[in-house]
Amino acid sequence: MKQPTKSLLRIAVASGIVFGALAPLTASAAPAAPALKWGKCAGGGVDPRQQCAVLDVPMDYADPGGPSIGIAVSRIVSEKPAARRGALFLIPGGPGGSSLDDPSGKGRKLPQEVRDAYDLIGFAPRGLAPSTSVDCGLERRDLSLTASRPWPAADGSVDANMATARRMAEACERNGGELLRHLSTRNEARDLDRLRAALGERRISAWGVSYGTYVGAVYAEMFPGRTDRFVLDSNDDPDPTRVARAWLAGHEQGVEDTFPEFAEWAAAPGNPYRVAATAAEVRPRFLALAARLDREPLPWPGANPAELNGNMLRQAMLSSLYDPDDFPALAQLMLAAEKGTVPPAPASPPDAVLQNVSAVGAGTLCNDVAWPTSTAVYRKGVEESRAKFPLTAGMPRNAMVCAAWPYPPEEPPTVITDRGPSTVLLVQNERDVATPVGGALKLREALGRRAVMVTVNSTGHDAYLDNGNACGDAAVTRFLATGKRPAADLYCR
Template sequence: MTQIKRNAALVATSAVLLGLTAPLTTSASAATPSLGWTKCAGTGLDPRQQCATVKVPMDYAHPDGRKIDVVISRIPAENPATRRGALMLIPGGPGGSSLNDPSGKGQKLPQDVRDAHDLIGFAPRGLAPSTSVDCGLEHADLALSKLRPWPAPDGSVAENMVTAQRMADACARNGGELMRHISTVTEARDLDRIRAALGERKISAWGVSYGTYVGSVYSQLFPHRTDRIVLDSNDDPDPTRVSRAWLAGHEQGVEDVFPEFAKWASAPDNPDRLAGTAAGVRPLFLKLAARLDREPIPWPGANPEELNGNVLRQTLLDTLYSPSRFPALAKLILAARAGTVPPAPAAPPEQVLQNVAAVGAATLCNDVAWPASAAEYQKGVDESRVKYPLTAGMPRNAMVCAAWPTPPKQAPVRITDRGPSNILLVQNERDVATPLAGALKLRRALGDRAVMVTVNSTGHDAYLLHGNACGDETVSRFLATGERPDADVYCD
């Protein structure tokens, strides 16, 4: 599973196109008579960014039935003479939006990429300002340590099963019909409706985290509609487990990244030093988490309003997304060891939390059937707690999907090696959310359709974020020219 800024508080296609440089479209406007572009809502946006609404079927099995809105954004290609087409910015999540990304991370793209592509963002179905959904969850169930299924201190999953039922009931009661039509496949079909509305014969894409799965599914369903596809920080595409595999991946992800935190937290010149050696950080953390299981510290303004062992474990998981977060975790650990807490972290408005949680739950639960047996989860949690104590069994536990009232409408899409060889995967070697082990499974599934750039870096999201010139230049060259390495590349 993936995670971007909006839901960090809650809890991210054979060689047909290589070397092809002739524009797919030659008009800067790309024939968009059906779209009414207007000024986007919000502040701090690039004045060139405009928004429009695309009408899509709520239920693709009944395409002439009820329509819903998907709001999209665009900053046009900066050099009409070299314009190639549209670059879809596919967000992470599920529950993330790229609506403001043309003004944000899109402006970090090299000039030749921005010259050649309209930058297209969107709010996926269910997520405001597109037609939105809301489960009306209890405030306490919006806590990250509830949305992520941390077992009880003794490892029991009984309370998690009760929580899953309560949340699933709320989504069934309050979510409306749209909740049953939010999934990765429907998002991929929406992307093709956006492509058509833009007047594009083919689209390129930069998908990040969960967006790599969306991009993979799109490339599988609509291979003839893809141009240059970059998948950044890649999800395990296992068609038998899908989101269950993403959750389980956190076990290895934490183990991949924790040594980097331990090395940083034991450096002699670190003002927030936790231990004299890197080896000493792990037992210190585990001991503190166990103590907080027994003796939580009140934390006014937080959700929940206490620092308990699972809140600390969830904070560790969140922290390992980026080394820039290491100091905040160290300060929290130092405070908790002294029996205090820092000020409670700020949270997004509850309306945003409710919306993101609902879209996330619907996608995860509609993509694949989850087991309903508490015994099956308990067995997995017991095994995980022994092998991976830092994550205490959470990655194999029961989410809201264990009690989801409706089965998936179709089997998950199997990602295969059939289709054009126009995919470039880029992946950090140490990534807590989308670990390298899962990314390699996607690489194997795609076969000759893809090559992979592995970057010697720590954190979630690889392209243009960590300053690795080799990785960044390889991806940028592909987006700008279509030139792709002949084989997989390791960037030190």
């Protein structure tokens, strides 16, 4: 069953806030790590079997004897010790996502044979509370997703976006502290290897979703001999020259792949939220409404910003296309706005949560690779994007906070290669607004003989046990439970 708050949270975000050696690993090859002290998890709502602990890791891996930070971790142990194979790391998306409660949440959805085979391991990545946390002290207007994932002005100008990037970057430099400089995907991978050692595991298995697929791929590149069964679900483009810029740019095609599914749904007879008589009418109707709201925004009390303008509608569209279950939210918003009204603004997470998530997202994305700093680069990209992909109006090639980031990357981005054991299974929906299939195919190509890919004829972000289909789910479950992958890349109709 889908989480009942998923649609609410996505629209809230739209309105309220973003190698080692290949030789067999020996016990002496792993760094010494203190045993974890497991205890009761703070708060409520988790499986009573879930335990929590804190892992101490270096803040700066170039200075391992320097200050340390805490990584909050969780586990539910194998339900059948005699069948236990090892630990399955649940690697969250984001950056800014947590899997700390996932052993109790998505872990319950795993088939019994998988829950028997593994201890399920969750964690809050470095910088994200309740791990040692970061905060940029952003102005409230910059907690909106239309600021952190900025949309150009109605005329295509990016000048205001560049000013916002500078304002946010200056706040992060002023308030973020030393830890902000050491947020990166490579450091998250190092943290996971420290966790592996602390658990006493020679190798780990993993289920990484969305940004977690990049974390998993980087881990497999840095520590290939320590990978057991790796499932990468809803996959990021691993282009080392662009990293997150490629992920952002992917939304252009992701929306084009997915919007027709919304249009078909929104024109279906009997749909109480029917937007148009035919699917062909939905796209021009959306574009016309967005253009009208560019000219004449509607007040939207409780939203951030407190108006429904064209970009807020576009962001709501993007957020709703993550999951077909969220299509009604977009249709209702369109129908209301066409009448000159708006539904109540969705509840937003607390500002403190948004501050923390925004800082982790910005720090990780901006520290992974240097972004262009020239306004002209973004102006040109936005102009080209708006001409080819009007639904996304240039946002995927726009300047975000990284365009003014004050810190250079600590190290070059990871180049994903085919060097290492063949231990990876990619699963990918064919229509995914956030991580389109084109980017997944680039990760598949980079991994080469190390991977097999299952492409699923389905719509939505997150495939396994969520928006995929029975064929894809069965292939992933079989791999996790038995180690058997399809003999070649598989298409699941």
